[in-house]
Amino acid sequence: MNAPSLADLSPRPLHSYFEYVGGGSSKFYAVSLEEEEGGTWRVRFNFGRIGFPRTWDARVVGATWVKAASTYIGLINEKTGKGYELKPWPANLKLPDGTTFDEDAFAVADKHDVLFRASRRGTLPPATGGTIAGVPLPDGILYAPLPEGGSRGEDPLIWASEQPVPTNRAQR
The missing domain is CATH 2.20.140 (q64v53_bacfr protein fold)
Structure with a gap:
């Protein structure tokens, strides 16, 4: 897909x-x-x-x-x-x-558009959501670099969702 x-x-x-x-x-x-x-x-x-x-x-x-x-x-x-x-x-x-x-x-x-940067390389959540550090994530989209790859490789680099991600424990 x-x-x-x-x-x-x-x-x-x-x-x-x-x-x-x-x-x-x-x-x-x-x-x-x-x-x-x-x-x-x-x-x-x-x-x-x-x-x-x-x-x-x-x-x-x-x-x-x-x-x-x-x-x-x-x-x-x-x-x-x-x-x-x-x-x-x-x-x-x-x-x-x-x-x-x-x-x-x-x-x-437009606070539902929030960019979170990891302190180090890690694993992206699946497109069907998942959790990171105990935070439940909604379904999202995995974006990969252009086919020519280069130093970034060909694996997905960004996970994004239009749905809000809980920002505090009260929302979880």
Whole structure:
């Protein structure tokens, strides 16, 4: 069974920021997946020298969720494939609508999306849930690297679920 893509998951706005520093370059790339009025979606991007953003431009507008999500992931894969690294959203870069991106507020508003990092390599839970350190996990998705493997190998690297994971003993 293939892991579902972003396009298979629930529609929601997403924002990613990347930097590339090396060989005399110091540049960034930001991408934003946003819902438009009428239920369509758009993907906008910004790039340039770190600390000097330009005007946002659109890659797709008036698109279905599937097309916009695929475009968003395509841009991310393109940039990471060129050596860009995911970084926290900088305070000086405004979103396309002119607002600032408060990652803490975004996390509170969307707190079911939580990333847990292990202190060392270990075993991922099965796609059908399981437990880690006594915490029961809902069903999830195992993501593996692209087929070319490389230093990461070909085994799944990430387990993700859209269902909440209990965060305290009272919820278990």
